């Protein structure tokens with residue numbers, strides 16, 4: 001079983017089209033119980049996300065236990081809290097770092113409330129992470145929406161300069177949270193198909209992964225920061241009625 005664990009709903013950013021959950025955090029002891037529960041269920045991969053997972057101060061403890069049980073740890077981060085020390089402390093337990101990047105132009109990152117120096121910092125993190133642990137996989141997640149359609153070529157060209165493994169293009173879909181108020185940012189089927197045609201057939205240094213509405217329809221298992229287990233399926237959140245604590 002593979003799942004995504006929103007270890008915290010807190011975030012140090014306030015992106016315009018965010019679709020994070022809003023739940024309270026649990027203590028380390030409570031989350032250890034959940035993790036042992038998942039280990040008993042033979043979980044093989046956990047994608048740690050948030051909010052911003054590095055805001056959860058005991059993330060490293062959980063990553064370590066997970067790794068000791070041979071679980072693959074993927075971590076999705078906005079990178080803004082990462083510096084050399086934090087990377088060194090956590091990286092041995094991380095198999096894949098997934099970074100969110102929708103623009104390389106920091107004036108646009110500011111416009112969409114992602115952050116004024118967002119890319120300036122993120123590109124340093126990309127280099128640092130591979131220098132410290134060359135075997136780590138890096139994936140860049142890009143949400144494709146009306147605001148960045150015409151800048152994706154620049155983003156692609158810039159990414160060629162970094163040692164990344166995957167670039168994932170995610171079609172914007174307002175599923176929850178602030179994103180529900182930004183429906184107008186969604187792209188049409190034709191626009192998203194144009195993006196696929198634009199990038200998928202190139203000879204790349206990295207693999208391109210497409211997350212379209214078909215992907216969205218599949219069942220994804222999510223553990224919320226409160227310990228509830230839910231399914232995200234067909235663009236909707238479905239309660240399982242199960243609490244892992």
Ligand code: SF4
Nearest residue numbers: 011013015018051078
């Ligand atoms: S989109 Fe990601 S980085 Fe932005 S506010 Fe939401 S959780 Fe934070």
